[in-house]
Amino acid sequence: xxxxxxxxxxxxxxxxxxxxxxxxxxxxxxxxxxxxxxxxxxxxxxxxxxxxxxxxxxxxxxxxxxxxxxxxxxxxxxxxxxxxxxxxxxxxxxxxxxxxxxxxxxxxxxxxxxxxxxxxxxxxxxxxxxxxxxxxxxxxxxxxxxxxxxxxxxxxxxxxxxxxxxxxxxxxxxxxxxxxxxxxxxxxxxxxxxxxxxxxxxxxxxxxxxxxxxxxxxxxxxxx
Amino acid sequence: xxxxxxxxxxxxxxxxxxxxxxxxxxxxxxxxxxxxxxxxxxxxxxxxxxxxxxxxxxxxxxxxxxxxxxxxxxxxxxxxxxxxxxxxxxxxxxxxxxxxxxxxxxxxxxxxxxxxxxxxxxxxxxxxxxxxxxxxxxxxxxxxxxxxxxxxxxxxxxxxxxxxxxxxxxxxxxxxxxxxxxxxxxxxxxxxxxxxxxxxxxxxxxxxxxxxxxxxxxxxxxxxxxxxxxxxxxxxxxx
Numbered sequence: 001x002x003x004x005x006x007x008x009x010x011x012x013x014x015x016x017x018x019x020x021x022x023x024x025x026x027x028x029x030x031x032x033x034x035x036x037x038x039x040x041x042x043x044x045x046x047x048x049x050x051x052x053x054x055x056x057x058x059x060x061x062x063x064x065x066x067x068x069x070x071x072x073x074x075x076x077x078x079x080x081x082x083x084x085x086x087x088x089x090x091x092x093x094x095x096x097x098x099x100x101x102x103x104x105x106x107x108x109x110x111x112x113x114x115x116x117x118x119x120x121x122x123x124x125x126x127x128x129x130x131x132x133x134x135x136x137x138x139x140x141x142x143x144x145x146x147x148x149x150x151x152x153x154x155x156x157x158x159x160x161x162x163x164x165x166x167x168x169x170x171x172x173x174x175x176x177x178x179x180x181x182x183x184x185x186x187x188x189x190x191x192x193x194x195x196x197x198x199x200x201x202x203x204x205x206x207x208x209x210x211x212x213x214x215x216x217x218x219x220x221x222x223x224x
Numbered sequence: 225x226x227x228x229x230x231x232x233x234x235x236x237x238x239x240x241x242x243x244x245x246x247x248x249x250x251x252x253x254x255x256x257x258x259x260x261x262x263x264x265x266x267x268x269x270x271x272x273x274x275x276x277x278x279x280x281x282x283x284x285x286x287x288x289x290x291x292x293x294x295x296x297x298x299x300x301x302x303x304x305x306x307x308x309x310x311x312x313x314x315x316x317x318x319x320x321x322x323x324x325x326x327x328x329x330x331x332x333x334x335x336x337x338x339x340x341x342x343x344x345x346x347x348x349x350x351x352x353x354x355x356x357x358x359x360x361x362x363x364x365x366x367x368x369x370x371x372x373x374x375x376x377x378x379x380x381x382x383x384x385x386x387x388x389x390x391x392x393x394x395x396x397x398x399x400x401x402x403x404x405x406x407x408x409x410x411x412x413x414x415x416x417x418x419x420x421x422x423x424x425x426x427x428x429x430x431x432x433x434x435x436x437x438x439x440x441x442x443x444x445x446x447x448x449x450x451x452x453x454x455x456x457x458x459x460x461x462x463x
Contacts, residue, residue, distance in 0.1 A: 069389035083341060085390040086374045168374030168385065169346055182377075186274035186349050 003192070005172055006180035007199065013088070013176060014156040017095040018103075021152050024096075025103035030133075032104070033111030047104050050097060059165025062094050066166060086168035091176070094162040102151040110144020111137065143218045150211045154204055238265035239438035240285060242276045244292035246352065246379050246397050247315065247425065250458040251290065257454060258445050264438035272378050274349060280305055280430060287433025288442060290314060290425065293351045297428040310429035314446050316461035317423030318398035319355050322383075324410035325392055331363055331413060333393060339372065343385040343394030346375040351423045353379070356395035358420035399459030417461070425460075 032040060050058060066073040066084040076084045084090040115137050122132035138145070160178040167174035169183070177196055184193035243251050248270040255266045269276070269284075273292040280286060280300060289306065291297050294313070300306040323329050326336070334342065345353030353375070360366040374390075376382030379397050386394035401412045427446060433439035445451050455462040 063384070063388055063390060067389040073390075083390065085385075086341065164377065166390075168343075169377070170374060183346070183349060185278060186272060188274065188277070 003171075003180055006175050006177045007196065009172060009175065010157055010177040013091055013095060013159075014153045016092050017099060017156045018149055018152045020092065020096050021099060021103040022149065025100070025107060025148070029104050029107035030111055030137075032108045034116055048101050050099070051101050055098065055159070055161025056165060058094070058098060059162040062090075062097075062162065062166050066090055066093075085166050086170060086174060088173050090166055091163055091174055094166055095156045095159055098159055098162050099152045099155045102155045103148045106144045106148040106151065107141070110141035110148075115140050143215055146214055146218075147211060150207055154207045157200065157204060157207075237263075237438055238267060239287040239433060239436050239442055240267045240269060241288045241290060241442065242269045242271070242280065242284070242286040243290040244273045244276070244425065245270050246292055246317065246399065247290055247460075249403060250315075250399060250455060250460070253454050253458065254446070254451055257450065258442060261450075262438075262441050262445065264441055266438070266442060272349065273351075285432060286430055287436050287439035288427065289430055290427045292317070292423075292425050294424050294426045297426040300428055300430070304431070306428040306430050307434060310443060311426055312447065313424045314427045314462070315425045315455050316417075316463075317352060317355070317425060318417065318459055318461060319352060319359065319415040319420065319423070320396055320398045320401045320412040321393065321415060322386060322396050322401050322410065322412040323393040324387060324389070324408070327411050329393070329411045329413045331365075333413070334365055334369060339392050341374050341385075341391035341393075342369055342372045343374050343376055343382045343391035345379045345382045345395070346377060350376075350378045350382075351425075352395065352397055353382075355415075355420040355423050359395070359415055362419045397459065402459040 032043065063085060064070060066076070068074050068077045068083055073084050076082075076089075080089075082089070084093065118136050118140060119129075119132050122136045123129070127135070158178065159176070160182070163174065163176055163179055164182070167176070167179065169175050169179055175183075177200055181193050181196045181200075184190070184196065241251065248268065251268060255268065259265060269286060271279070273296050276284075276286075276289065276291070277296045277300065280289060281303065289297060289300065297306065297311050301308045301311055321329055321331070321333070323333065326333050333339070344356040347353040347357045357366065360369060374385060376385055376394075379400065382394050383396045383400050385391045386396065395415075396412075398412075398414055401414075427443060429439060429443055452462040
């Protein structure tokens with residue numbers, strides 16, 4: 001019987017990561033969708049980096065940055081009393097960076113074009129910007145939100161390299177399902193590796209299937 | 225000469241050695257010595273013992289396997305993937321407790337209040353991790369220190385955790401500590417071998433290498449006095 005605590009930890013990590021990404025990703029994607037700043041391509045390139053960088057590069061830099069000897073890791077240790085490496089908080093930070101483009105890019109394209117036009121119409125009707133965002137932009141971008149949330153969640157489920165580099169394989173804290181599978185393969189425990197792999201495969205497929213089903217029902221931009 | 229016979233000649237003159245990561249740098253030294261003595265050529269593939277085992281039973285093109293334990297080579301023999309009479313212990317690993325921030329590391333350093341993380345290789349995956357756990361059991365610190373454990377996938381990653389400062393101290397291999405530059409900071413306690421089961425590392429000739437002269441020559445060389453001297457100098461026991 002495979003260790004289901006790793007699966008549960010993975011689900012928690014994916015949930016917290018997606019929530020954090022939604023909170024910081026929404027304003028950033030909004031800014032990107034409407035800005036004419038010259039810095040935009042730089043920001044966009046930075047956000048897309050995790051798509052092309054090997055997770056080991058990210059993991060290696062994170063391992064160095066999270067060390068108590070480094071400014072960031074030292075600050076965290078002083079502020080929280082716990083090191084960032086080998087902790088759940090460290091995995092969340094790593095996962096947020098790793099899944100960043102999966103939240104930003106669908107949101108940004110949802111916010112562009114028609115949504116900006118509708119916002120201008122709302123402004124001409126004297127709606128406040130915040131009011132217009134929640135009553136016009138958000139309902140129009142449902143499809144973008146669903147895609148962004150599900151892809152971020154699913155991508156974090158599949159995370160391996162970054163966790164392997166900074167996790168330290170601690171049960172209930174950093175031993176996620178992908179690490180557990182790897183360890184089962186290494187210890188010739190192929191039965192558990194099969195069971196966990198199959199569970200992840202089914203969860204991932206169902207998740208993605210639901211998005212595509214949902215997207216088929218909803219046009220790219222909901223007309224109000 | 226036709227292409228086919230050319231590649232056959234090449235195959236006879238070289239052997240592919242699958243080696244456990246902990247022994248890789250030592251094997252590189254041995255490789256240079258062996259190649260200059262014999263004229264044969266070696267190709268080295270390194271990885272964890274478990275991963276290499278999985279590759280071998282799935283048909284990976286390796287001639288010799290230098291494992292980090294005795295279990296996997298024994299299993300390969302039992303399953304018919306390796307020649308039984310070829311199996312022997314080529315090195316016995318030595319464990320070191322190492323910290324870059326303490327100048328006089330002993331077992332007592334483990335209970336320093338400033339030590340919040342103790343790195344060791346995952347005992348389920350790596351023989352050095354298992355040995356480290358046995359040492360802690362022996363000196364009755366395992367329960368006290370368990371909350372501070374962080375596990376490297378192998379002894380190489382464990383070393384990285386300590387050298388980057390993410391863990392203040394860790395159980396690594398003596399070979400890694402001996403390979404540090406002379407002026408490296410910190411110190412190490414070389415753990416007395418009687419505190420843990422021997423970390424015996426076995427070599428085995430794989431089915432594919434049975435007709436390979438280079439592979440057979442290399443295994444013979446590995447038992448020779450010059451090779452054993454290199455192995456000892458690198459931080460392993462060899463008898």
